[in-house]
Amino acid sequence: xxxxxxxxxxxxxxxALYIGIAxxxxxxxxxxxxxxxxxxxxxxxxxxxxxxWMSAASFISMAGLIGFLGYEGGVYLMGWTGGYVLLAxxxxxxxxxxxxxxxxxxxxxxxxxxxxRIVAVICLIFISFTYVAGQMRGVGIVFSRFMxxxxxxxxxxGMGVVFIYAVLGGMKGVTYTQVxxxxxxxxxxxxxxxxxxxxxxxxxxxxxxxxxxxVDGSGYLLEKLDKTLVDLGFGAYTSPFNDKSMIDVCAITLxxxxxxxxxxxxxxxxxxxxxxxxxxxxxxxxLLFITLLYTTAPAVGALSRLNLIETVNGPEGTGTAYAVxxxxxxxxxxxxxxxxxxxxxxxxxxYAAGKAFSGDGKxxxxxxxxxxxxERVTSNPGQGDMIANAPFANELYVDRDIMVLANPEIAxxxxxxxxxxxxxxxxxxxxxxxxLLLVISSSISHDLLKSTFTPNISEKxxxxxxxxxxxxxxxxxxxxxxxxxxxxxxxxxxxxxxxASSLFPVILMGIFYKRMNKWGAISGMLTGLTFTxxxxxxxxxxxxxxxxxxxxxxxxxGISPEGAGVIGMVLNFSVAMIVARNTAPPPAxxxxxxxDIRIPKST
Amino acid sequence: xxxxNTEYWRANIRLVTGCLLVWFIVSFGCGxxxxxxxxxxxIGGYKLGFWFAQQGSIFTFLILIFFxxxxxxxLDRRYGxxxx
Numbered sequence: 001x002x003x004x005x006x007x008x009x010x011x012x013x014x015x016a017l018y019i020g021i022a023x024x025x026x027x028x029x030x031x032x033x034x035x036x037x038x039x040x041x042x043x044x045x046x047x048x049x050x051x052x053w054m055s056a057a058s059f060i061s062m063a064g065l066i067g068f069l070g071y072e073g074g075v076y077l078m079g080w081t082g083g084y085v086l087l088a089x090x091x092x093x094x095x096x097x098x099x100x101x102x103x104x105x106x107x108x109x110x111x112x113x114x115x116x117r118i119v120a121v122i123c124l125i126f127i128s129f130t131y132v133a134g135q136m137r138g139v140g141i142v143f144s145r146f147m148x149x150x151x152x153x154x155x156x157x158g159m160g161v162v163f164i165y166a167v168l169g170g171m172k173g174v175t176y177t178q179v180x181x182x183x184x185x186x187x188x189x190x191x192x193x194x195x196x197x198x199x200x201x202x203x204x205x206x207x208x209x210x211x212x213x214x215v216d217g218s219g220y221l222l223e224k225l226d227k228t229l230v231d232l233g234f235g236a237y238t239s240p241f242n243d244k245s246m247i248d249v250c251a252i253t254l255x256x257x258x259x260x261x262x263x264x265x266x267x268x269x270x271x272x273x274x275x276x277x278x279x280x281x282x283x284x285x286x287l288l289f290i291t292l293l294y295t296t297a298p299a300v301g302a303l304s305r306l307n308l309i310e311t312v313n314g315p316e317g318t319g320t321a322y323a324v325x326x327x328x329x330x331x332x333x334x335x336x337x338x339x340x341x342x343x344x345x346x347x348x349x350x351y352a353a354g355k356a357f358s359g360d361g362k363x364x365x366x367x368x369x370x371x372x373x374x375e376r377v378t379s380n381p382g383q384g385d386m387i388a389n390a391p392f393a394n395e396l397y398v399d400r401d402i403m404v405l406a407n408p409e410i411a412x413x414x415x416x417x418x419x420x421x422x423x424x425x426x427x428x429x430x431x432x433x434x435x436l437l438l439v440i441s442s443s444i445s446h447d448l449l450k451s452t453f454t455p456n457i458s459e460k461x462x463x464x465x466x467x468x469x470x471x472x473x474x475x476x477x478x479x480x481x482x483x484x485x486x487x488x489x490x491x492x493x494x495x496x497x498x499x500a501s502s503l504f505p506v507i508l509m510g511i512f513y514k515r516m517n518k519w520g521a522i523s524g525m526l527t528g529l530t531f532t533x534x535x536x537x538x539x540x541x542x543x544x545x546x547x548x549x550x551x552x553x554x555x556x557x558g559i560s561p562e563g564a565g566v567i568g569m570v571l572n573f574s575v576a577m578i579v580a581r582n583t584a585p586p587p588a589x590x591x592x593x594x595x596d597i598r599i600p601k602s603t
Numbered sequence: 604x605x606x607x608n609t610e611y612w613r614a615n616i617r618l619v620t621g622c623l624l625v626w627f628i629v630s631f632g633c634g635x636x637x638x639x640x641x642x643x644x645x646i647g648g649y650k651l652g653f654w655f656a657q658q659g660s661i662f663t664f665l666i667l668i669f670f671x672x673x674x675x676x677x678l679d680r681r682y683g684x685x686x687x
Contacts, residue, residue, distance in 0.1 A: 066657075071638075074656030078630045081661045085626045088668045089619045093675075207658060211647035220648030238653045240638045249635050275686050277676055284668035291661055298657040598612055601684040 006419035007146045014184050014423045015161050018177045018430075022165030025172045030459050033170030033466050034101040034442045035271040040175055042278040046285025048178035049269045051185065051431035053080075053260075053286070054293060055131070056138025059185060059428035064403030067301030070229075070237040072244050079256025081287060081294055086261040088283030091504075092270040094511045096279035097597045101271065102439070103264040103503065104447040110510040112590055113518040114452055119525050121443045123502045124264045128436045129480070130495045131265075132473075135436070136481025138429040145335055145405065146422035152482060158430060159478045166434045167470050171272060171442075174434045181431040186292055188424025192408045192417050193296045196303050199411060206299035225306050231317075232309070233353030233390030237302065244560070245552065251563030259496030259565055262504030264443075265435040276600040304407045311410055312351040312396060319348030319392070322373040328409035333376055337399035339363035340375050343384030344392065347373055354387040354394040363397050437477060441469035494536060497561075501528030501568025509576060514594045516576065519583045524576030532568035536561045611682035618674055622667050630660040 001009075027033040040048070058080070066073030098106055104124060108117025136155065143154020165173040190206075197209035201221055214221050226236040235242030241249065260266065269286075270279045314320040322340060329349075332338040340349050341356055341363075355361040358380045369377040384393045405425065408417045445466035450457060457465070502525045509516040509524075539550040539561045548554045550561065559567060585591075633641055634656035641652035649658070679685040 071653055071656060074634060074653075077657055078634060078660050081664050082626065082630055085622070085664050085667055089622060089671055208647075210658075211649040211654070213648065222648045222650070222653075238642070238650050240635075240642070240652070240656075246635065250631060253630065253635065277672070277679065277686065280672040280675055281669070284665070284672055287665050287668055291665055295658055295661055595608070598615075599608055599684045600679050600686050602686070 001415070003146075003415045003418060004148065006415050007422050010416075010419040010423040011147070011426060014180075014427060015157075017180055018161055019164055021176045021180055022169050022173045025169045025176050027168070027170035027172045027463070030101070030446075030463050030466065032172045033463055034446065035268070036170075036172040036175045038272055038274055040272040040274075042273050042282035043285050044175070044179055045269060045273050045278075045282045046287075047182045047289055048175045048272075049266065049282070049286035050289035050293075051178040051182035051427070052269055052435035053266055053290060053432070054185065054428055055432035056135050056141075056425065056429035058293065058297075059189065059425050060138055060141070060404050061401050062404075063297040063300040063304065063407075064400035065301070066298050067305035067403055068400050069243060070235070071240045072242065072249060073298065073301060075244070075249055075252045075256065077294055077298065079253045080260055081290060082253070082257040083260025084283055084287040084290070086257060087266070087270075088280055088287075090508055091261060091267060091511070092279045092283050093276045093600070094597045095267060095507070096270055096273065097276050097600060099271075102442050102446055103267050103507070104443055105451065106510065107503075107506055107521070108447065108451065110590065110593065111506070111516075111518040111521045112587065113522065116506075116518055116522050116525070117447055117452065119522060119529075120503065120506075121447050123498055123525070123529065124443050125440055127263065127495045127498050127503075128265060128440050129476070132433055132436045132440075132477040133480040135429045135433040136477055139426060139433075140481055141401065142405070142422055142425040142429070145331075146419075155478055155481050158426065158433075159474055162430055162434050162437065163471065163474050166437055166441075166474070167467050170466065170470075171268075171438055174438055175272060177434065178431045181427040182289060184427040185424040185431075186289070188420040188427070189293050189300075189404075190296055191420060192411075192413055193300050193303075195413050195417065196307070196407065196411045197299060200303055200306070206296045210299040210302055221302065221306070225302055228306065228309055230389070231391070232313075232351070233387040237305075245558050247558045248552070248555075248560050248563055251559040251566045255500050255563045255565035255569075256496055258504050258569055259498075259500040262499035262502075262507070263495070264499075264503065265432075265439045267507075268439055268442075269435070300404060300407065304403045304410065307407070307410045308398065308403075309351060312349055317391070319346070319350035319395075321348050322375055323347070325349060326409075328406055332402050332406055336363075336365060337402045339365070339378055339397040341378055341381040341384075341395055342371075342373070342375075343381070343395050349395055350392045351396045351398075352387065352390040352392055352394045354385065354390065355382050356394045356397050358382045361397065433477060437470055437473045440473045441466050444469040494533070497532040497536060497565035497568060498529060500565030501532040501572055505569055505572040505576065509573070511594070511597065513580075514591055515580060515585055517580050517583055517586045520576040520578075520580030523579045524572040527575040528568040528572030531571050532564050535564040535567070607682055608684070611678060611684055614678050614682070615675070618671065618678070622671050625667060626664065629655060629663040634660050 031037050104117050104120035107120040139158040140151040144151045165177050193206045197206045201209040201212040202215045203209040203212045357363045363378040364380045366377040366379045371377045386393045450462050506521045538547045638652035642650040644651040
């Protein structure tokens with residue numbers, strides 16, 4: 001069967017599975033809709049959490065990012081897994097004991113304040129929509145590349161499926177669909193990784209293959225990659241701090257860890273298990289399922305980087321003529337995620353350190369115009385300067401997002417593996433999108449309507465409001481996917497920075513610091529939020545031009561905007577402590593609430 | 604809060620502090636701050652510091668959470684605050 005048919009088959013079957021699950025797990029109460037009736041088994045919840053957490057970014061972008069960053073890719077690996085330790089030990093069991101439906105609900109109740117609740121809802125909505133926009137872009141990329149349908153058609157199909165299971169089933173439907181999506185995505189991720197690991201090293205386990213020798217007898221894989229990169233003018237793959245300073249690596253890692261623990265759609269998954277002890281162990285299961293992908297990704301990154309260099313520069317290391325480049329090169333060029341400019345006019349593609357294109361290094365295509373070798377014409381070639389120690393000028397632009405998707409083609413794997421990757425990428429994006437849309441809708445129907453503005457509505461009306469809010473959120477998310485605002489890429493850092501600097505500290509202090517009161521929490525949240533927003537806008541510019549160049553010389557303490565959440569978090573803690581110590585302590589019933597959530601046994 | 608619950612809470616804090624110390628040492632310690640030192644050693648083709656940053660710290664996190672969950676269940680029972 002050809003690739004097109006196989007891809008349709010893989011995606012069609014997975015969609016049928018998700019819809020089937022939705023029909024079997026309809027929500028009949030608000031408890032079902034918000035927290036799946038608290039009946040989810042800890043292992044199933046672990047799987048659902050893994051799918052909820054691993055987004056299009058984890059599936060599609062992370063391995064490519066690691067492949068291009070080398071050692072520094074570790075910030076994502078450690079940052080996005082280390083957060084689960086914080087979640088398991090500092091938040092999940094206590095929030096489960098609290099036993100209600102949403103994150104803003106905890107903040108509103110613990111700090112006996114509608115203002116705190118509303119600030120938390122605003123943080124939550126901002127974080128979640130930022131994230132959803134990224135998922136929808138992921139769905140668009142996969143659909144347009146593999147099904148060769150316009151991005152719009154693909155998006156509508158994705159939205160339709162999410163609509164069916166999120167609106168019908170609420171958390172209950174989302175949970176069991178996520179379990180299925182986890183199975184699809186982990187299978188799709190590991191199968192090609194194992195194939196490629198065997199091809200290159202003869203070892204099947206990617207985690208071991210990365211530390212093994214290559215089959216052609218030229219020594220250890222990582223040493224070979226180090227040498228290959230140095231010869232092309234790059235820094236060695238495994239040597240630390242080529243692109244980021246030590247303090248920045250620390251700050252980004254910590255910001256991602258704390259941000260992960262503070263993401264509402266992840267926290268809320270731990271509300272769905274029956275007991276406190278299930279919440280603890282469930283975080284372990286979640287991390288186990290995440291580890292399967294996260295320890296495979298570094299191998300995929302390194303292998304795909306090596307594969308790319310060898311394919312492009314050829315066995316002689318002098319480049320390959322454009323005319324004989326394999327098909328994948330041209331398909332990705334058509335999608336605009338890859339470009340070539342022949343700086344030295346030899347008709348061959350050469351890849352080395354340095355930017356092939358001017359400006360931010362991304363190619364600007366001159367429509368569909370073709371050049372003398374039939375390559376796509378670009379209007380912003382760079383100077384074609386050689387980087388010190390490089391044998392030639394770099395002529396190639398490769399978007400990091402294509403590495404996972406193109407890897408099976410680059411390695412020449414069979415078509416069904418490529419079809420699998422497409423289904424996996426879509427599963428990763430849809431599962432995360434559904435989880436996010438659900439926390440958005442429950443914060444609107446539960447925290448804004450039921451708890452704040454219209455406390456008199458019945459459960460049935462609240463459930464209807466939840467479904468309507470979910471439907472609306474999906475429509476907005478779809479719109480963001482169709483018309484991605486130019487700042488989507490810039491605001492991804494926001495989600496983690498905001499979670500780290502606003503939600504995480506106030507939840508933590510709500511559990512571990514009984515003296516913390518509403519004034520401390522509100523001022524802390526606002527300080528953390530304002531600082532982090534300000535820092536990112538100052539250097540990255542959202543809606544406005546950046547105020548200063550985003551370079552290490554300008555950063556405060558050498559910390560990049562990606563790591564700014566850490567400073568925001570420290571400010572949040574400090575301001576909250578100072579304010580709380582100078583204002584009245586929380587009332588007795590709140591102190592009793594804190595005592596109560598610290599003990600698993602119900603009193 | 605009665606004394607028994609206070610003792611339970613103290614034991615909990617001690618356990619969490621210990622776990623977070625390990626959490627910090629493997630990631631920020633071995634993987635970042637002391638990465639150059641650990642990179643002198645090698646396991647297979649991996650430089651040790653690089654291995655901690657891209658593999659080892661993740662495995663340690665995983666063991667830590669299961670260890671914590673099991674120890675907490677034991678604490679729950681010892682202090683009579685278990686859910687069942």
